[in-house]
Amino acid sequence: MDIIDRRPNPHGKNLENRRRVLQRARSAVQTAVRDAVARGKIREVGQGNAISVPADALHEPSLHRVFSEGMREIVLTGNREFSRGDRLQRPPSGGAGQGSGAGQAGEQGGGEDSFRFVLSRDEFLDLFFDDLELPDLLKREISTTENGVPARAGLSNEGAPSHLDLGRTMRRSIARRLGLGRPKPVELQEVEERIAALEALRPASAEELEELEGLRERRGMLRQRLARIPWVDPVDLRFRRYTITPQPATRAVMFCIMDVSGSMTERMKDLAKQFFLLLHVFLERRYKKVEIVFIRHAESAEEVDEDTFFHDPRTGGTIVSSALELMHTIQRERFPSANWNIYVAQASDGDNASSDTTRTATLLRDDILPAVQYYAYIEITGSGAVIRGETDLWRSYRAIADENDHLAIRQVGDRKEIFPVFRDLFSRQRDTAEA
Amino acid sequence: MDQIISGGGTPARSGGLLYSGNDWNFQIIRDCYDAIEEIAHGELGLETYTNRVEIITSEQMLDVYTAHGMPVGYKHWSFGKRFIGHENAYRRGLMGLAYEVVINSDPCISYLMEENSATMQALVIAHAAFGHNHFFRNNRLFREWTDPSDILDYLEFARGYIARCEERHGHRAVERVLDAAHALQNQGVNRHSGARKLDLKAEQQRAKERRAYEDSVFNDLWRTLPTEAGDAAGAAEGAHARRLLGLPEENLLYFLEKNAPRLAPWEREIIRIVRMIAQYFYPQPQVKMMNEGCATWVHVYIMRRLHELGRIDDAAYLEVIHSTSNVINQPGFDMGGGASFNPYALGYAMMTDIARICTEPTAEDREWFPDIAGNGDAIGTLRHAWAEYRDESFIQQFLSPKVIRDFRMFRLSDDTAQPYLLVDAIHDEAGYRDIRRSLARVYDPGTFYTEIEIVDVDLLGDRTLKLEHRTRTGQLLQARDARQTLDYLAALWGYGVVLNEVDTQTGAVLATHTAEPAP
Structure with missing residues (x-):
């Protein structure tokens, strides 16, 4: 009998199979993920995500019979009260005593329930943001190279011990030892043994004494050589060399601009927040280096931190241009467009001081749009600012959008529209179609 | 080799307690194994394959479940699906993990969970490494249909082959074939012939003899008889073609592997792999109840003997009783039991009952089982039953009125033409045979395949x-x-x-x- 302790064996034999399940049910899983996001809070996205997909997507069909009519006999246990000839009410479908329930399962295919997954945060977000991409990111990719990545570049004579190339070092050491005739320790040992044996002989013949003499000489020589020619010499050492190669890195900055004026109701703010949160998760997910600047405005604009942006209530009138001005200033000072990819997302109810609209439009068209990669404007519908079917702001933005491809404007009226609009704005197809 | 060592060491160790408390270590497992082996081989006369015991964690147990206990398997999403299913059920506490899983191979591998107490490890060794092992080795179905010495190598080959196919032909192409073959795997077994190995020499010999016989009885006169012409020729040709294809054929995967015109050789090999594995698992559902009954009876016997011999203490024996009675619980039809029998419960009850009939028969038993009642050889009778029967025939042969009464079985007649269900047999003189026949039919492969x-x-x-x-x-x-x-x-x-x-x-x-x- 053998006892084998398998506990230290690698775990997760089935991770690959699990991945294939996800792949197989990709579209179903994706729908489920998006539903989960639409239902839940986006803040909680990616934390303990259990999702259910219809069993259909993973159904394994087989040829099997189902009982639908005729006679059958069922043997049951635990009889307490029945005697022969008793007639029982047929239980409702699925009840006990209905055999294997095959009759019911038959109608809905395999009779399986929906299938439940627990996804890791990465899996969840991957599926959630599948085929979304920050537009035009490629454009300036090469221009902003900055951080380096170590790459192998031959060998060197010195370096950190952890970079020691053991194979090469030992190869050189062997060659040198052979070349210089370093004796093997075994040889010395043999000589010493022979000497000990001869010394033990008493009396010794003349020949033996002569041999002993010769051996002692040889021993002295061997010891000397062993001491002089080291096992590994500094000249043998070879280290792997690394050089830092510059790696093109994409630097992007995202401006989030939100109207927090009195005309924005809580519901509208909530929708805007949904959009930005989605964007936030998306950016964090896709790009390692994305700076995010939060700007909120009512009558005047201010740069705030993330928490204030999403959670601090504020009211007042609306002057959109204040926010655009602030954004433009920050961009010029901190994110020169030569080095940065610049994205702007703005959410508003379309309400603006009527005197300000022209100024806003000018600012947008002349100063901001030329500097940015992409500008997305989300208008939350349902405000009182609508005149002849659209708001002032929307009308002026649309005029600009007609001329500029990289200004995208969308209207959002309901929570469940957020994601479709988001997808629409960032879907990868848009890019590939252009390319 | 280990047996020799244990044989030498046992006398010195026998007598004392094997362990006390809950904790186990490898020495305890070894000692328990030796003590159990002495009883299993000495008193019960079990014949087993060489045992291999593997200790695994609960996480690894989930992997083992997914692969039906097989230590290696190829990659396919359906295994991932099963894995996620088990994992969810386990995480949500809907399902406890089995204490052990054992597979029919030579050497016979039993997996023990590290969470088990020392008593449970001993129980599991008795149950799996001796009970199931004996059954695998001796039952007619396993002997005829499976080749336990090759299965591990074959699975290793299958995994390697399918992985290479995925590299060469892409994982979609491989998945397409596997999906299809999996769907048909229940129709991919030879039900009647078993896994007989073809012997090329014998085949050639037979062909040669047949030709020699034809030569010896050749009569040129027959050649001159006119053959039937016209339609009959076409029909004969069709029949001839069917014969060449080996039709009718119930093994769909075999037929596809040999005859499907558009498959590439590697696709045929994949179909063959699925077919071989399905064939290997084919006997298991047909003897599940007996197999569990045998293993449970063996572990109860062995643990009782260990207790009688003073090798385990009272606390450990109570744990054995507690755990066993959990396993052999059969809830009534209205207590969550439904129409399904717990194979452990029915199997253990029948094994115990056979032992009782052999040693302390009643008048009723003498009437029902004249050939075994009171023969005094419970163990021999059971060993014979384990070797020669499958669930269906076992019930037909050995289900006694006492077991029917103990379970309070009754039979419902479900006629969809009637608005009611009729109780047409209960545990009385008139109903025993009806119930036995119906229950045997539930286990008849003819009804579930x-x-x-x-x-x-x-x-x-x-x-x-x-x-x-x-x-x-x-x-x-x-x-x-x-x-x-x-x-x-x-x-x-x-x-x-x-x-x-x-x-x-x-x-x-x-x-x-x-x-x-x-x-």
Whole structure:
């Protein structure tokens, strides 16, 4: 009998199979993920995500019979009260005593329930943001190279011990030892043994004494050589060399601009927040280096931190241009467009001081749009600012959008529209179609 | 080798407690194994394959479940699906993990969970490494249908082969074949011949003898007789072609592997792999109840003997009783038991009952089982039953009135033409035989496997494959699944497929399913 302790064996034999399940049910899983996001809070996205997909997507069909009519006999246990000839009410479908329930399962295919997954945060977000991409990111990719990545570049004579190339070092050491005739320790040992044996002989013949003499000489020589020619010499050492190669890195900055004026109701703010949160998760997910600047405005604009942006209530009138001005200033000072990819997302109810609209439009068209990669404007519908079917702001933005491809404007009226609009704005197809 | 060592060491160790408390270590497991082996081989006369005991964590147990206990398996999403299912059930506390899993191989591998207490490890060794092991080695079905010495190597080969195919042909292409073959795997076993190895020399010898016989009885006169002409020739040709294809054929995967015109050689090999593995698992459902009954009876016997011999203490024995009675619990039909029998409960009850009949028979037993009642050899009788029966015949032969009474079994007659269910047999003199017959039928492979055959191929026309499902009214194939499975079949065959469901009695076609391969 053998006892084998398998506990230290690698775990997760089935991770690959699990991945294939996800792949197989990709579209179903994706729908489920998006539903989960639409239902839940986006803040909680990616934390303990259990999702259910219809069993259909993973159904394994087989040829099997189902009982639908005729006679059958069922043997049951635990009889307490029945005697022969008793007639029982047929239980409702699925009840006990209905055999294997095959009759019911038959109608809905395999009779399986929906299938439940627990996804890791990465899996969840991957599926959630599948085929979304920050537009035009490629454009300036090469221009902003900055951080380096170590790459192998031959060998060197010195370096950190952890970079020691053991194979090469030992190869050189062997060659040198052979070349210089370093004796093997075994040889010395043999000589010493022979000497000990001869010394033990008493009396010794003349020949033996002569041999002993010769051996002692040889021993002295061997010891000397062993001491002089080291096992590994500094000249043998070879280290792997690394050089830092510059790696093109994409630097992007995202401006989030939100109207927090009195005309924005809580519901509208909530929708805007949904959009930005989605964007936030998306950016964090896709790009390692994305700076995010939060700007909120009512009558005047201010740069705030993330928490204030999403959670601090504020009211007042609306002057959109204040926010655009602030954004433009920050961009010029901190994110020169030569080095940065610049994205702007703005959410508003379309309400603006009527005197300000022209100024806003000018600012947008002349100063901001030329500097940015992409500008997305989300208008939350349902405000009182609508005149002849659209708001002032929307009308002026649309005029600009007609001329500029990289200004995208969308209207959002309901929570469940957020994601479709988001997808629409960032879907990868848009890019590939252009390319 | 280990047996020799244990043989030498046992006398010195025997007598004392094997362990006390809950904690186990490898020495304890070894000692328990030796003590158990002494009883299993010495008193029960069990014949087992060499044992190998592997200790695993609960996480690894989930992996083991997914692969039906097999230590290696190829990659496919359906295993991932099963894994996620088990994992969810386990995480949500819906399912406890088994204490052990044992697989039918030589050496016989038993997995023990590290969470088990020392008593549980001993119990599990008695249950799996001796009870199941003996059953695997001796039961007729396993002997005839499976080759336990090769299975581990074969699985290793299968995994390597499929991985290489994925590298070479892409994982989609491989998945396509595997999906299809999995759907048909219940129709991919030889039900009648077992796994007989073909011996090329014997085949050639037989062919030679046949020719020699033909030569010896050759009479030139017969050649001059006129042959039948016309239509009969065409029909004969068709019959000849069918014979060449080996039709009718119930093993659909075998037929596809050998005859499907459009498959690449590697696709045939994958179909063969699925077929071989299905064949290996084929006997298991047919003897599940006996197998569990045998293992449970063996572990109860051995643990009781260990306690009697003073090798385990009272606390440990109480744990054994507690754990065993949990396993052999059979809830009534209205207490969550439903129509399904717990194989441990029924199996253990029947084994215990046979032992009782052999040693302390009642008048009733003498009437029902004249050949074994009071023969005094409980262990020999059980060993014979374990070797020669499967669930269906075992129940037919050995289900005694006492067990029927103990379980308070009754039979319902479900006639869909009637608005009510009729109780037509209960545990009384008039009902025993009816109940026994009906219960045996539940375990009859004829009822739980569908009878589907390939009957013809339209060789002169569009190569449509014709299948027949022999059944009766009200027992048709689940239509949606049948359609999807036929799609898979058509994909492998490469041409259209027709499945007729035929009434066995009248020959009437009850339903027809068709599928065409995707263009």
